[in-house]
Amino acid sequence: MATVRRDERDPVGEQADTRPRPSDDTAMTSVADYYAGKNVLITGATGFMGKVLVEKLLRCCPQVRALFLLVRPKAGQSMQQRVDDMIKCKLFDRVREDDAHFHRKIVPISSELTEPGLAISPEDADKLAACVNIVFHCAATIRFDEPLKHAVQLNVIGTQQLLGLARRMRHLEAFIHISTAYANCNRKHIDEVIYPPPVEPRKLIESLEWMDDRIVQDITPRLIGNRPNTYTYTKALAEYVVQQEQDKLNIGIIRPSIVGASWQEPFPGWIDNFNGPSGVFIAAGKGILRTMRANNDAVADLIPVDVVINLTLAAGWYTAVHKPKTALVYNCTTGGINPFHWGEIEHHVMSSFKRNPLEQAFRRPNANITSNYLIYQYWILVSHKFPALLYDLVLRLTGQKPQMMRIFNRLHKAISLLEYFSSQDWEWNSENVNMLMAQLSPEDRKTFNFDVRQLNWPEYIENYCIGTKKYVLNEDMSDIPAARQHLRKLRNIRYTFNTVLVVFIWRVFIARSQMARNIWYFVVSLCFKFLSYFRASSTLTN
Numbered sequence: 001m002a003t004v005r006r007d008e009r010d011p012v013g014e015q016a017d018t019r020p021r022p023s024d025d026t027a028m029t030s031v032a033d034y035y036a037g038k039n040v041l042i043t044g045a046t047g048f049m050g051k052v053l054v055e056k057l058l059r060c061c062p063q064v065r066a067l068f069l070l071v072r073p074k075a076g077q078s079m080q081q082r083v084d085d086m087i088k089c090k091l092f093d094r095v096r097e098d099d100a101h102f103h104r105k106i107v108p109i110s111s112e113l114t115e116p117g118l119a120i121s122p123e124d125a126d127k128l129a130a131c132v133n134i135v136f137h138c139a140a141t142i143r144f145d146e147p148l149k150h151a152v153q154l155n156v157i158g159t160q161q162l163l164g165l166a167r168r169m170r171h172l173e174a175f176i177h178i179s180t181a182y183a184n185c186n187r188k189h190i191d192e193v194i195y196p197p198p199v200e201p202r203k204l205i206e207s208l209e210w211m212d213d214r215i216v217q218d219i220t221p222r223l224i225g226n227r228p229n230t231y232t233y234t235k236a237l238a239e240y241v242v243q244q245e246q247d248k249l250n251i252g253i254i255r256p257s258i259v260g261a262s263w264q265e266p267f268p269g270w271i272d273n274f275n276g277p278s279g280v281f282i283a284a285g286k287g288i289l290r291t292m293r294a295n296n297d298a299v300a301d302l303i304p305v306d307v308v309i310n311l312t313l314a315a316g317w318y319t320a321v322h323k324p325k326t327a328l329v330y331n332c333t334t335g336g337i338n339p340f341h342w343g344e345i346e347h348h349v350m351s352s353f354k355r356n357p358l359e360q361a362f363r364r365p366n367a368n369i370t371s372n373y374l375i376y377q378y379w380i381l382v383s384h385k386f387p388a389l390l391y392d393l394v395l396r397l398t399g400q401k402p403q404m405m406r407i408f409n410r411l412h413k414a415i416s417l418l419e420y421f422s423s424q425d426w427e428w429n430s431e432n433v434n435m436l437m438a439q440l441s442p443e444d445r446k447t448f449n450f451d452v453r454q455l456n457w458p459e460y461i462e463n464y465c466i467g468t469k470k471y472v473l474n475e476d477m478s479d480i481p482a483a484r485q486h487l488r489k490l491r492n493i494r495y496t497f498n499t500v501l502v503v504f505i506w507r508v509f510i511a512r513s514q515m516a517r518n519i520w521y522f523v524v525s526l527c528f529k530f531l532s533y534f535r536a537s538s539t540l541t542n
């Protein structure tokens, strides 16, 4: 049975709720005012969404006291080095302009979420317990091919442990958990409620403890059932785990759909990874990806990252100030409000990359999506595998290592994992998102804008594609003329190749068949007749 959201303004059950209620004064605070003087704890701050959250908090809530970031050392870098690198990146330019010393507010805390006690030192844990006012939990593994054990360890057990720490926080006002709109993608209509979990998390965790990896791998398809991957499955379990704490903590759950580049802030088109559609756009822009299985008419539920973060901060404010009695879920999606379809995305992505080409494209960008399996397999063969074979042959002949087939194999794996999401659509209810928008002051509605009715899709997609070029591939916009020249060269190579191929095939036929020769003479004489007719008529008109 689904948990039904109780209206927090409904007095029913107020007696049982022992947490302090907001006074009229606090209820009226603006979002930025609320964060003034607050200590905020963020997990996943080095990730795509975490970075945007840190940036927005520092820029638009400049009175925030401190941001405690749970970060792990990685790839030979200490957590401090990682945070230093992170805040040097272009995303933080605007914050740097406003306050050159903004880094003083950032307090990295060494933590590995899959370790017991989150591997936080006892001193750090005590410090956090004493001062944190609000938690944003963004960390997760978002890989679609993550082995179940690891996905559970991080997305479910990591979340449980963080909730354990949150319960120790004496001044905690809100716990905001970032989930995904696809946690319940086994349903077609998704309300802003926490659905019953596919399995009792405790039982699953206990079983996984004694099973070896091979057994877990074998039973994973049975366990995840009609969900496409371990990611959506464990995110559904995590929601349930979070909900279990709703009597003790003020909880908000944000469910974004497919998070894409920024729409407006800190500047349009910011993106820093290959996840979800970004990798597909880049592969298509480089002329590598020529086809993908997707439904032209299905809604492409992309949501800009700045919209998600604005909603997250607003939800943090609302949860802390209004203290809803149950965990409120916010479906952060675009499809029901301002729908755009995969077919339209394809058109705008392709035309954008023709206007602003990527450097050193493999072929001219020209991709199309299809939902037909046979047509898809045909294009895979003709447009992916055949050119890859040819290219690798040339590499071999010139003494280089073949690589194109390997790239295509990885690409095919990636797109096969994405096609579940691009081949169908879902309907999300967004009542709580609308309620939250109505609660904001007109000023906050501008500063923390999550009204996607104003989103102009063609403009957004153009900025998104340019963003992949500038921020993911680090290509310079001043090289666009050279990139265009390269595309022209590729077009000429293709024309020449096609002509040679046609002539070659035809010569083979002519050499072997009288009928082919007759057709050839007929076509040639017809062409001559047309030519002489046009020449004669143009001499007459002159």
Ligand SMILES: CCCCCCCCCCCCCCCCCCCC(=O)SCCNC(=O)CCNC(=O)[C@H](O)C(C)(C)COP(=O)(O)OP(=O)(O)OC[C@H]1O[C@@H](n2cnc3c(N)ncnc32)[C@H](O)[C@@H]1OP(=O)(O)O
Pocket: 142, 143, 144, 145, 180, 181, 182, 257, 258, 259, 274, 275, 276, 277, 278, 279, 280, 281, 283, 284, 289, 290, 291, 292, 294, 342, 345, 346, 349, 367, 368, 369, 410, 411, 413, 414, 415, 417, 418, 419, 421, 422
């Ligand atoms: C025909 C073109 C027309 C264009 C218009 C049509 C577009 C249709 C797009 C459809 C997109 C649908 C997207 C749906 C997403 C649903 C999201 C659900 C929302 C969420 O809650 S979570 C966030 C989503 N999570 C992800 O996206 C993670 C997915 N990635 C993975 O699971 C792994 O990366 C993957 C794909 C299994 C590969 O793993 P692995 O082989 O171990 O290697 P790497 O991760 O190191 O990556 C290898 C190589 O592939 C590149 N890569 C990664 N992701 C993509 C991608 N989405 N598309 C293309 N390429 C990708 C990666 O950069 C690496 O490249 P290198 O050059 O560095 O080797």
Ligand SMILES: NC(=O)C1=CN([C@@H]2O[C@H](COP(=O)(O)OP(=O)(O)OC[C@H]3O[C@@H](n4cnc5c(N)ncnc54)[C@H](OP(=O)(O)O)[C@@H]3O)[C@@H](O)[C@H]2O)C=CC1
Pocket: 043, 044, 045, 046, 047, 048, 049, 050, 070, 071, 072, 074, 111, 112, 113, 114, 137, 138, 139, 140, 141, 142, 154, 178, 179, 180, 181, 235, 255, 256, 257, 258, 259, 260, 273, 275, 276
């Ligand atoms: N991107 C999307 O399209 C969507 C994302 N979401 C949700 O949003 C949240 C953020 O996603 P996104 O920013 O895209 O993901 P990223 O993969 O970019 O970031 C994940 C973050 O989690 C941290 N992390 C991962 N494993 C651990 C660990 N063992 N210990 C400590 N930290 C860890 C990473 O740290 P490190 O840098 O050390 O690896 C990183 O900071 C996730 O909860 C995801 O489910 C929801 C819908 C869509």
